[in-house]
Amino acid sequence: xxxxYKIKVEGVxxxxxxxxxxxxxxxxVNLTVEDGKFVSIIGPSGCxxxxxxxxxxxxTPPTGGDVFADGESIAGRAGYVGYMLQKDMLLPWRNILDxxxxxxxxxxxxxxxxxxxxxxxxxxxxxxxxxxxxxxxxSGGMRQRAALLRTLLYDRDIMLLDEPFGALDAQTRLxxxxxxxxxxxxxxxxxxxxxxxxDEAIYLADEIYVFTKRPGKIKAKIEVPIxxxxxxxxxxxxxxxxxxxxxxxxxxxxxxxxxxxxxxxID
Amino acid sequence: xxKPSKKYACARAKxxxxxxxxxxxKRKKIIAAGRIxxxxxxxxxxxxxxxxxxxxxxxxxxxxxxxxxxxxxxxxGSLSGDIAYTSASAxxxxxTGTLFGAVLGLSFWWSKAYAGISEPFLxxxxxxxxxxxxxxxxxxxxxxxxxxxxxxxxxTVVTTAIYAYGGVKSVDPAMETLLYSLGARRWxxxxxxxxxxxxxxxxxxxxxxxALALAGSIVGExxxxxxxxxxxxxxxxTILDINLVWVGVFVLSVLSVVMYFCVVLLExxxxxxxxxxxxxG
Numbered sequence: 001x002x003x004x005y006k007i008k009v010e011g012v013x014x015x016x017x018x019x020x021x022x023x024x025x026x027x028x029v030n031l032t033v034e035d036g037k038f039v040s041i042i043g044p045s046g047c048x049x050x051x052x053x054x055x056x057x058x059x060t061p062p063t064g065g066d067v068f069a070d071g072e073s074i075a076g077r078a079g080y081v082g083y084m085l086q087k088d089m090l091l092p093w094r095n096i097l098d099x100x101x102x103x104x105x106x107x108x109x110x111x112x113x114x115x116x117x118x119x120x121x122x123x124x125x126x127x128x129x130x131x132x133x134x135x136x137x138x139s140g141g142m143r144q145r146a147a148l149l150r151t152l153l154y155d156r157d158i159m160l161l162d163e164p165f166g167a168l169d170a171q172t173r174l175x176x177x178x179x180x181x182x183x184x185x186x187x188x189x190x191x192x193x194x195x196x197x198x199d200e201a202i203y204l205a206d207e208i209y210v211f212t213k214r215p216g217k218i219k220a221k222i223e224v225p226i227x228x229x230x231x232x233x234x235x236x237x238x239x240x241x242x243x244x245x246x247x248x249x250x251x252x253x254x255x256x257x258x259x260x261x262x263x264x265x266i267d
Numbered sequence: 268x269x270k271p272s273k274k275y276a277c278a279r280a281k282x283x284x285x286x287x288x289x290x291x292x293k294r295k296k297i298i299a300a301g302r303i304x305x306x307x308x309x310x311x312x313x314x315x316x317x318x319x320x321x322x323x324x325x326x327x328x329x330x331x332x333x334x335x336x337x338x339x340x341x342x343x344g345s346l347s348g349d350i351a352y353t354s355a356s357a358x359x360x361x362x363t364g365t366l367f368g369a370v371l372g373l374s375f376w377w378s379k380a381y382a383g384i385s386e387p388f389l390x391x392x393x394x395x396x397x398x399x400x401x402x403x404x405x406x407x408x409x410x411x412x413x414x415x416x417x418x419x420x421x422x423t424v425v426t427t428a429i430y431a432y433g434g435v436k437s438v439d440p441a442m443e444t445l446l447y448s449l450g451a452r453r454w455x456x457x458x459x460x461x462x463x464x465x466x467x468x469x470x471x472x473x474x475x476x477x478a479l480a481l482a483g484s485i486v487g488e489x490x491x492x493x494x495x496x497x498x499x500x501x502x503x504x505t506i507l508d509i510n511l512v513w514v515g516v517f518v519l520s521v522l523s524v525v526m527y528f529c530v531v532l533l534e535x536x537x538x539x540x541x542x543x544x545x546x547x548g
Contacts, residue, residue, distance in 0.1 A: 057448050079450020089445045093463045093542060106451045106459070154449060 005068075006035040006190045007056070007081075007158055012065035013215075014051055024215035025051045029065070031209055031218060035157075038184055038191045040201035043211025044251065049194045050086075052216065053160045056192070057083040069158060079107075082156040082189075086163050088147035090135035096146050097122070097131040103154030114153075121149055125183065141172040145179070152183060161193045165200065174232060177204060181230070198247050199235060202226070210250045220250050328513040336514045345494075346518065352494040353484050354522060356412055360419020361480035368424040369469045372431020376461050377453075382432070389432070393425045398483070401490045415487035415495070422483035423476040430472035434465025467542050470534055477530045481523055496522070 014026040025048040033039050041049055054060040056067050058078035067075045074080045090099045097118060104114035122128055127145055135143055144164055151159055165173045177200060184191055195201050201208050208222045226234055234240055310330045316322040317329040340346035375382035401418055408414035438461055446456045488497025496515050503511030
């Protein structure tokens with residue numbers, strides 16, 4: 001029996017033209033994610049992960065292939081998934097509350113209703129008392145929380161998170177990872193999570209897709225059998241270490257120059 | 268550059284530590300007292316040198332005579348009406364020019380082609396000495412109030428457009444991407460991102476604009492007018508009443524300073540309520 005999928009990327013490829021030259025960024029990418037799964041995506045810099053996210057989010061049309069969610073094609077349809085970009089992208093002239101309800105505001109939800117939905121989330125997920133503060137008054141972790149709540153409140157079944165914790169220090173990062181898992185458990189969203197950090201990828205995900213370097217292609221799909229709920233202690237188990245070494249091999253064996261490729265991430 | 272010696276660093280640190288509130292207050296007092304002293308010195312010197320004949324009072328007048336004539340003109344002459352006339356045309360030109368210029372500059376966000384076509388014209392029109400258009404404007408719009416307001420408008424509109432366009436160009440593309448990812452339409456991106464992030468740029472054009480608008484009004488009055496402080500100065504010049512010329516200069520200086528401070532207040536108000544950029548409230 002074929003399992004029902006939540007989101008399916010089918011044969012997606014993408015090329016960019018620059019100065020008359022054609023640069024392939026993605027080459028025949030296929031992935032299928034079941035409802036409510038947490039999927040991590042890792043790969044060398046410049047492997048086109050961000051490009052793939054932009055395609056899924058409907059911001060960039062694919063050169064070939066298609067993206068399906070709930071059985072419908074969503075290529076070129078912005079606003080179908082919740083998308084959290086690398087930087088927190090809080091608008092500096094809006095306070096935290098107004099930043100969090102931005103998505104609802106764009107969708108035309110009346111302010112009162114939007115605030116009514118935002119306040120319980122703000123309270124539950126650790127931003128209580130900061131509603132009237134401006135982003136420049138908050139720490140990096142707090143800003144990231146606000147950005148994630150904004151994506152969450154936008155209330156789509158699928159959330160794309162592009163290296164959301166990349167700029168945080170190790171301790172804050174671990175706190176935020178646990179916080180994210182808590183939210184994921186509470187809301188049952190389907191999450192696609194791009195990261196450079198192998199530990200983070202394993203710790204959070206049910207499945208991990210490994211990308212090759214440019215043009216981006218899926219090299220492998222790894223299941224993460226570690227039981228949930230997980231805690232930081234799981235990162236020191238032999239099981240975890242085994243997964244990590246498999247992933248490291250996948251990332252670096254076939255492409256020894258991956259680290260020195262120095263390609264810029266295509267946004 | 269050599270590394271600063273330890274002793275030097277120590278002295279700096281000491282100075283920094285003791286630079287507390289008390290020290291800052293004291294410095295503020297010294298600055299205020301110094302400013303007043305310099306102003307008093309200038310006016311007293313002016314008064315003194317014209318009295319002993321070292322400066323010719325025919326050309327230089329003297330502060331006491333200027334103040335006296337100003338008072339006289341305010342009480343019995345048409346000076347208060349002239350002040351109102353000049354300020355009104357400057358303020359109307361300033362407000363309409365700033366608003367129109369801001370709308371024009373922001374409109375360039377909508378189309379890169381439209382912006383590209385317009386840009387050289389904007390630069391040329393900015394370089395054009397608008398004051399030289401004065402005679403044409405007076406012929407077109409008459410010697411009344413309107414031609415002065417138009418000149419003040421022209422003086423401000425292009426600068427504001429250029430500032431606003433600068434704001435548009437500096438909009439963070441990732442913020443636009445964010446809005447599009449939320450399914451926003453273009454006008455939503457415009458109102459929620461482009462306008463607020465360009466606002467500090469537009470606000471920073473206000474100070475320049477008020478001075479430009481006033482200059483436009485005065486030159487308009489120079490060319491041909493029945494009222495206004497600028498007309499009074501020209502009139503006084505033709506009848507060789509140099510004292511009255513000085514009165515005009517004095518009144519215009521005061522007017523300019525008053526307008527400048529009003530704009531600073533407006534700026535503060537706008538910044539507090541509508542603007543918040545990274546790190547500066």
